[in-house]
Amino acid sequence: MILKQAGKTxxxxxxxxxxxxxxxxxxxxxxxxxFNPGANHVGLTMDGIGNENLRMSKYFFELxxxxxxxxHFVSADxxxxxxxxxxxxxxxQGVEVICRxxxxxxxxxxxGAYIEDGQPLNAYVEMxxxxxxxxxxxxxxxxxxxxxxxxxxxxxxITKMTQSICKLxxxxxxxxxxxxxxxxxxxxxxxxxxxxxxxxxxxxxxxxVAKNGIVLKPxxxxxxx
Amino acid sequence: MILKQAGKTxxxxxxxxxxxxxxxxxxxxxxxxxFNPGANHVGLTMDGIGNENLRMSKYFFELxxxxxxxxHFVSADxxxxxxxxxxxxxxxQGVEVICRxxxxxxxxxxxGAYIEDGQPLNAYVEMxxxxxxxxxxxxxxxxxxxxxxxxxxxxxxITKMTQSICKLxxxxxxxxxxxxxxxxxxxxxxxxxxxxxxxxxxxxxxxxVAKNGIVLKPxxxxxxx
Numbered sequence: 001m002i003l004k005q006a007g008k009t010x011x012x013x014x015x016x017x018x019x020x021x022x023x024x025x026x027x028x029x030x031x032x033x034x035f036n037p038g039a040n041h042v043g044l045t046m047d048g049i050g051n052e053n054l055r056m057s058k059y060f061f062e063l064x065x066x067x068x069x070x071x072h073f074v075s076a077d078x079x080x081x082x083x084x085x086x087x088x089x090x091x092x093q094g095v096e097v098i099c100r101x102x103x104x105x106x107x108x109x110x111x112g113a114y115i116e117d118g119q120p121l122n123a124y125v126e127m128x129x130x131x132x133x134x135x136x137x138x139x140x141x142x143x144x145x146x147x148x149x150x151x152x153x154x155x156x157x158i159t160k161m162t163q164s165i166c167k168l169x170x171x172x173x174x175x176x177x178x179x180x181x182x183x184x185x186x187x188x189x190x191x192x193x194x195x196x197x198x199x200x201x202x203x204x205x206x207x208x209v210a211k212n213g214i215v216l217k218p219x220x221x222x223x224x225x
Numbered sequence: 226m227i228l229k230q231a232g233k234t235x236x237x238x239x240x241x242x243x244x245x246x247x248x249x250x251x252x253x254x255x256x257x258x259x260f261n262p263g264a265n266h267v268g269l270t271m272d273g274i275g276n277e278n279l280r281m282s283k284y285f286f287e288l289x290x291x292x293x294x295x296x297h298f299v300s301a302d303x304x305x306x307x308x309x310x311x312x313x314x315x316x317x318q319g320v321e322v323i324c325r326x327x328x329x330x331x332x333x334x335x336x337g338a339y340i341e342d343g344q345p346l347n348a349y350v351e352m353x354x355x356x357x358x359x360x361x362x363x364x365x366x367x368x369x370x371x372x373x374x375x376x377x378x379x380x381x382x383i384t385k386m387t388q389s390i391c392k393l394x395x396x397x398x399x400x401x402x403x404x405x406x407x408x409x410x411x412x413x414x415x416x417x418x419x420x421x422x423x424x425x426x427x428x429x430x431x432x433x434v435a436k437n438g439i440v441l442k443p444x445x446x447x448x449x450x
Binding site: 092093109110111112113114115121122124125126129131133134137138139140141142143146147148149 | 317318334335336337338339340346347349350351354356358359362363364365366367368371372373374
């Protein structure tokens, strides 16, 4: 198989046909050796976390697919840490869609004059550009449009899909007495069907989850799935 | 008169009734002694620029008032560097509304992966929070709404007012063969009439203007008005 892209937490290989193979790694994002799902570079390695994230992703992708929302997920091989997915065309060089239930991280960093860490936000959605060099800048729907990254119709559709997906995830976490604080999703265009689908992963790597007010570490969260 | 607020480029005094008096100063925003209308702290002092900015503001506020768009402008005293304005309630701790005709400054800093300095933008409007500490962060209409700074209806109204005002300013500059690159406006609520109006100033301090492709320095621009 041909390595298509070496990612931060996953490597991407071209399969036969229109599918890709994602190889989950044990690298996680963070800073100074501390895990942070909001960070945009690899901060540390955690033995076995790639397998945990794959299992958790499989669980949630199957749940989301069953609910009728399109995802890129086809199948997962937990013995090999690999996932088969449908090929997707990302928006521009990639857009991250953040859904927030509680003010944390970059939101507080930006708007700390108006909100304190930990205050509730009601499934608030915002988008940032994947751009390590420019620290994933926030962008408005008008900005996405003028830079030819995404039109307003797609922006509104992705916002709605995000809120539906996150509601499912939030409810699933609630069943384990876990609280979703915020989550970062990615979407892409299925070029065969010309439809938008959820891509990337749904795991400890892209959500902040708390139990009794304490934010869980990756292995503390993954054990529930 | 009572000093209400010592600003970066203007001091604000409470007049009798509902009016305020703005005293234009010779301080301008910039960095390392270089003028930059996009900067958010005083970078240098330019003898006489307060008077130039007051004259230019008077010119443009009268033009905008005549077009039927509400502003806070009442009168100006060029001998005293003062302007009488209607009192306004700002949104939150103040919101800046930027209208861009050409990609410059913070827009390129954020979106340089997609656009180069100098590329055209078609009266693109974005809003930032006035917050020196957090370097005037960008905010979406949804963000303004969730932080109770501005509702969507007001956001849309201010966006439209901005584009109308900037079209007037752009046309006026064109008459002198000058090109408006970008401009930063402020709006406030006239609490007596409960209507939105343009506030602050319209001068060399809040616009980037070029002649034959060269960005003009404050005194080079103000001489036209």
